[in-house]
Each structure stands twice: as C-alpha cells, then as structure tokens.
Amino acid sequence: KEIANKLDDLTTYLNYELIKLGITSYTDPENSNGVLAFNISDLDSVEVANILSEKYDICVRGGYHCAPIKHKALNTIPQGAVRVSISYFNSFSEIQHLIQAVKHIAKNNLKSN
Numbered sequence: 776k777e778i779a780n781k782l783d784d785l786t787t788y789l790n791y792e793l794i795k796l797g798i799t800s801y802t803d804p805e806n807s808n809g810v811l812a813f814n815i816s817d818l819d820s821v822e823v824a825n826i827l828s829e830k831y832d833i834c835v836r837g838g839y840h841c842a843p844i845k846h847k848a849l850n851t852i853p854q855g856a857v858r859v860s861i862s863y864f865n866s867f868s869e870i871q872h873l874i875q876a877v878k879h880i881a882k883n884n885l886k887s888n
Contacts, residue, residue, distance in 0.1 A: 778863045782809035785861050785870050792874045796881060801849055801856055809861035812840075815881045820855035823880060827857075831876040835859050 787804040793813055794800055802811040815823055824837030838855040839846050846852050859873065 781863055782807075782861055785809070785865060785867065786811055788867070789859065789861070789870050789874065793877065796874075796878055798877060798881065801851070811859045811861070812856040813859070813877075814851065814854055814856055815877065816884055817854070818880070818884055820851075820857045823857050826880055827873075827876055831872070833873055833876055 783804065786802070786807045786809055789811055790800050790802060790804040790807075793811075798813050798815055800811065800813045802813075804811070814820060820837035822837070824835050827833040827835050836858045839852075840856070840858055843852070846855060849856070861870070
C-alpha cells in the first residue's frame, strides 16, 4: 500500500504540473501504476526523450512503445509519446527536475516556432 500510494502521489503531481504547463498528458493518474505518457505540442517524442537524456540526465522513452494500435487510438501517430515510468525509489525532487526540464523544452519550442 505504501508503494502504491507513493506512485499515485508522484504520478498525480507530475500529471497536474504538466497539464498546468499546457502539456498534453495521455494518462489517467488514478490507474497509471506510475506510468505517464505526454507530448510537448508538435515535438517528436523521440527528440524530447533524447533532449531529456542528454541535457537533463533524465531517462524516459519516446515512440510507440510496442503499441502502435494504442497510438492510433490516441491520435499520436507519427509523433508517438514520451513515457515516464516512475519508481518507488524516485523522489519528489526528481519529479520536480523532470517538470522543470519539460518546461524548458516547451519554452524553447515556442521560441523557435
């Protein structure tokens, strides 16, 4: 129960903060088990995942996640989605770091458009 509660808290917080930033979230935090998918406007999800890895040392996965039919239903083809898999061992400050990184990427994307 402690593990589930922590995952729910971190996922709900991440989802709420991403939505506040205007980021599209495809996850119902009530049923996520710590997995959240999102996109930053029209940026390619693999590109976003690479930026998070290279510039912010955050490991996520971009693409179709072996579920192209799900992405067709979500209307995320050809973009895919960025998937975050939260662990019990992740901290609140790590989630805040991810939020700040996404905010920075989204802000830079708006400047370039």
